[in-house]
Amino acid sequence: MDMEALIVQLGRLQETALSELREISATRDLAHWRVQYLGKKSELNALSKQMGSLGQEERPLFGERVNEVRKALEEAYAQRQTALAAAEQALRLAQETIDITLPGRAVCKGAIHPISRVIQEIEDIFLGMGFSIVDGPEVETDHYNFELLNLPKDHPARDMQDTFYLSDELLLRTHTSPMQVRTMERMEGHIPIKVIVPGRVYRRDEDDATHSHQFTQIEGLVVGEGIRMSDLKGTLEAFAKALFGPEQRVRLRPSYFPFTEPSAEVDLLCVHCHGEGCRVCKGTGWIEILGAGMVHPRVLDMSGYDSNRYSGFAFGMGPERIAMLRYGISDIRLLYQNDLRFLAQFARA
Amino acid sequence: MKVSYQWLSDYVNLADVSPQALADKLTSAGLAVDAVEPRNKGVSGVVVGEIVSAEQHPNADRLRVCMVDAGTGEQLQIVCGAPNARAGLRVPVALPGATLPGGVQIRRTKLRGVESNGMLCSAAEIGLETRLLPSGQTTGLFVLPTETPIGEDIVKVLCLDDVVLDIDLTPNRSDCFSIRGLVHEVAAILRCTHSFPESVEAPTGTGEAPIAIDLATELCPRYETQVLDGIQQVASPLWMQMRLVAMGIRTIDLVVDVTNYVMLEWGQPLHAFDADSIAQSRIVVRQARDGEALVTLDGQQRMLTRDMIVISDPEKAIGLAGVMGGENSEITSSTRRIAIESARFDGSSVRRTGQRLGLRSEAQQRFEKGIDPAAVTPALARATALLVELAGATPIGPAVAVQQKESATGLRQVPFVPERCREALGFAISNDEIENIFHALGFAVRSQDTPWLVEVPSRRPDVTLTADLYEEIARLHGYDNIPSTTTVLPVTPGMRDRRQAMLARARVLLVDMGLYEVRTYALTSPDALAPLAASYQPIPLLLPMSDERRVLRTHLLPSLTEVAVHNLAHQVPGGAIFEIGKSYLTTNLPLREQPREREVIAMLWFGESEGTLYEKTRRYDFYDAKGVLDRLLAVFGTDVSYVRSSMPWLHPGRSADIVADGETIGVIGELHPDTAAQFGVARAVYAELDVALLLATYQGEIQAKGLPKFPGSRRDIAIVVDRATLVGDLLTTARHSLEASGLLQGIGVFDVYAGEGVPDGKKSVAISMFFQDAERTLTDDEIEQLVKTATEALRVDHDARLRS
């Protein structure tokens, strides 16, 4: 055979092979083509063996041509294979498409109670300020709940009707304030004292939209040397900003509690109108949120802290009220009804 | 405390201080003003008129046609329906164009064909509180005194241009329960002078006092009385009536009105009674005798006790001191001479007496809060003067005053160091300013050495300590002027203790596992606790408010089932809830000491799970609860075993005590069907962990090990045992049998099967074991030997056969 004829044959072979390759539409059919056109028994191999029949000077030329064809076929094959594989994967992925709007498999619901939520947040704020948390008994003695807090029997501020008594001397605590005394007694004269006391308290109130015979309080107590009333204001201001935002302000108004002197009601800028005046704040721009004051010298003395040397401040607040303001709850009974449809709203972190 | 702005301005110049401004200043100084209420509820164009004639309306039985002189220059024809309309009465006349409360506009109109040029008004129609008026004035036309000038604006006549401040007084400020106290307070706030007198000159009668007084109890430190003759039973002047009404006091008759008026003005309650009812002209103030009875002014027979103070004569009680007079000394139309009593009575005694008898008068409240000894004498003088002036009375003899010897009180002197005050409050204030404030309060600075001695008048019993003076300085300087500072204290770390941290973690963990936190009432009923048949008797309240909340719970289960019942009744098909709460336990009733407060994490699964695409709705079961507990206990590092429980309120086959180190720290189980029915839930699973006991299982800090150097091997076996055999027991047996080898690193169950291929009454249990040695790789032979050891132990203990 002469080289011309062989080269023509090579060309035809390449054309046929490529055209057949284009016809192939599935990767699984590619193997057959590969065997046919690039395998040991392929026509290309057979043709390349014809090289021996050519003249010495023709052989390199022919060999080069054979290699060109082989390379072209291999490249085409690789390309085709990539393209087909990609197309097939795309098809498969398309078939695997799911409805991404269906719910996920982990469907645990559950929520922290809004009161606990508020208490935890307040705890964290005071922990950050170096306070620790203490807990105390809910069944208290008259002595701790009243007398050691400067509320002797027959004190006008002590209304028997407000208190659930269990015996002449035992009662359900009406406030967390007895823990002021218990904490000071436990600390045995050591300073500083910086504690908050969250806990349940009880009053003989008829349950209605704004009253609950059981509710929670958070008491705060700081005792040391040189504690000033301005420190109370500074502490509460830092707390208010942490709880309600940096634009918060506090306002102290003179008030009366038997166990603090001087005493103050503490107002915050209304969380709804930010001081403009609205229905929530009865147009004043302020909402009452805390009672506070300097620990009464008699309470200090009765608890083993010489009031001539030590001073301190105390405050108390109601998580229910804060929760109601914060979450827009208008009826306190919702907090104790525990309807899961209500509680589910607090699933969000 | 309601206070008349006009009454205050009798004594303090309020020309530049509007009622609202005054309210704001009072509030900033600690006297919170809840409301500022104009007396005028919308009256304009109403004047005083006289009914000249009143004829029957031609077309209506109940109407009269009146001719009225309202000072307009001509007589007005006005149709009126009031039954008391008659010629000669002076009444409020709403002229055409007038406005009445509620926005009512008065126009010329025709009533049943007769022209009517205005309206004759009742008390209610001009916005007066009828409940505070004498009985004759509450219906029909409001009758004005005959000397009231015709044509005068009714707003002026009835002082409707006054404004009432409603002050929410704190219990310590008893001094502000009077115009006198408030005048002093307002003057101090405004730093201005006032004209309220220290004392009152009253006309005294000639001759000797007609009455003697014995103070036979220490509960009455001082008693004064003045006898008056010739009282004319006339109505109180309108201005006095209107001031009483403005301050919420009912007007009755001149004598009672005067005593109330002086009480409001001076804060000193007075009582008037028939002087001739006193036998032997001798008043004895003493404690009541047990079994003594008195018919009080309201006609009720009262049984008295020893701790009550009575006013009496040598023969009988005539009044309950500070609470209510006796019927036998009541002033009637035939009374000739009256006695006015001005006295101090022990507040606690008055309070108890009032509580015992269910009475709570204005006078009583003032005694309870404490009254100023310095007001007793001037108040009596003031009342005497008013009765002489308004009722034409004549004093008989001088006022008689008797006082307990030891109750003569000197003025309090309170030590005060300005520097300490500045330190305590945290702001700069000059000594001069401090002195100004004391001066404004009427406190005298007696000594300017250190400490100052500040003399506090008796009308301020709340100021006894140096700290009380600090408060006076702070509130009159202005709480707004207190800066915000930082405490100067040693640094303290703020952190939760282990219990608090554990509970905070438990709360988050449980919520993340799908439980809702609830907060329930600690008070419940014995009935609610009954299904538990608990060993503790619940602690009862002495004075419960309702049957449902009258004992302290001894268990949390009833609280949680109450939540379940509520939810099941409100379209919630089920759920998982928990509470971190307390039960209150004592073995000693009646209660003598504080009970044990047992804190638990209590959980309840009730009704059906919500159901999802991936898992059908189903009833919650034991294993839902156990899964949660396992996770919770794993987080706290507590190893427990579950031992069949004998709680009678739990399903005997589906309940377990949770035991750690031999101590039962909790319980888990499906409610016994009977218990569930009693609680009104179809089926529910309850679990609880005792917080203190759980805390005691704390294993200390984590001690980490390095990673193993040699690979381990897993072997699975399937054994056939009796169906009643507990898997937990199988694992324990296997674990024990391999304990000595020290090579078993893990063991667990991965399949339990009963049915085809397994003999009746048997079950197949598949167990996997993981073996590993820290020093080398175990050989197959060694592992086979270990498996054999376990299998043999299982055979011996549980008759377990390897499943072929």
Ligand SMILES: [Zn+2]
């Ligand atoms: Zn607002």
